[in-house]
Amino acid sequence: MFAAYAARIDPDQPLTGLELGDRPAPEARPGWSTVTVRAASLNHHDLWSLRGVGLSQDRLPMILGCDAAGVDQDGNEVVLHSVIGQSGHGVGPKEPRSILTERYQGTFAEQVTVPTWNVLPKPKELSFAEAACLPTAWLTAYRMLFTNAGVRPGDSVLVQ
Template sequence: MFAAYAARIDRDKPLNGLELGERPEPDVPLGWTTIDVKAASLNHHDLWSLRGVGLGEESLPMILGCDAAGVDADGNEVVLYSVIGATGHGVGPRERPSILTEKYQGTFAERVAVPQWNVLPKPKELSFEEAACLPTAWLTAYRMLFTNAEVRPGDSVLVQGAGGGVATAAIVLGAAAGLRVFATSRDETKRRRAEELGAEAAFESGARLPHRMDAVIETVGAATWSHSVKSLKPGGRLVISGATSGPNPPATELNRIFFLELKVVGSTMGSKEELAGLLNFCAAKGVRPVIDSTLPLDRAREGFEKMATGDLFGKIVLTV
């Protein structure tokens, strides 16, 4: 079957390790099932895999991709939850949870095998392309907002770095849930797009805001950390799920954090139950993922290059 896979690890030039070509059909252990992939979306996780983060040389070649929607053996339209081993269903009960492509072959292929437990029904309201955007970036934003930030309708939330998959999802989900969403970006076009998606206002990165925030959604890291901390009202929450600009900010702002009793919360993806909630929320409220571009699987390299440069707004989807 045709697939996009990591053939080599290159920490400095990750795309050097990306190959497109034929790979064996997936193994299907007891308790697993095979899904015909219709659409799969890219995440920064896929670039990190090519750099060897979470993926060792001994596991190569590895088909990339952890998000997908497709059709199961009975003809049902389904969405995949990409954390394998969280419960023991279809794997050893003591197996450490991992994301697809860290240990098991991924979704950038004509077919993928996963434990039956990891398959959820796709709402008929969502296309395959839309549903494929949800299991990582959109699930991460959903958990950040509604589980870890503990915000309520009417609260103010700052989303740093409008344009990325998680940030874009947070803007759309927050606006749909009745939050006052504000966003930042270095790019004027991305600021305008953020407002079109429901942000009350969008500002240049680091700009003074109209008032302090109840919560900040942080995925940029070092470049925006100080601004995020300074943007919170006393007792506010800073929820962080990534650091695309680096993990080590020049100033940690510890005095402000303890003096104002701020809460810093780490957040990683979400549970299968939260993914089911996200699917239902999108279907019921008419919320749709923002798709930057859709490419056939044999043009996957173009999608990787676009994601690597940051020249995107929303998700990149590969269709099979």
């Protein structure tokens, strides 16, 4: 299947490690779901991966991409959450976690396999492209604004 992947790590010129081409299709795993990707969002984590942050040379080649929206094997429109626990089934309160592209192949491909726990219904009012931005980018911004900064309805926020 066609994918964008990290073939080499280069801390100084990370894009030199990015390649486009064929990669093996994901293999079925018990408790995991295969999703046909319709849209994937770009995240700064992908650049960090190409620099070797969270991704070691021995795990290459690694398909990049943390977030996506697509269609599961049952035809449902879904959004993927990229945080995966050590057991590969959700994340317990004190369980070590990783995200796609650190230990598991990512979403910049025609298909991706993730724990079924991480497959959520796509909101019908959102396009696939909009829904693909929800997991990492939107949740990070939401948490920074409402949990960390304490922003409440009616407050003003400067976005630069």
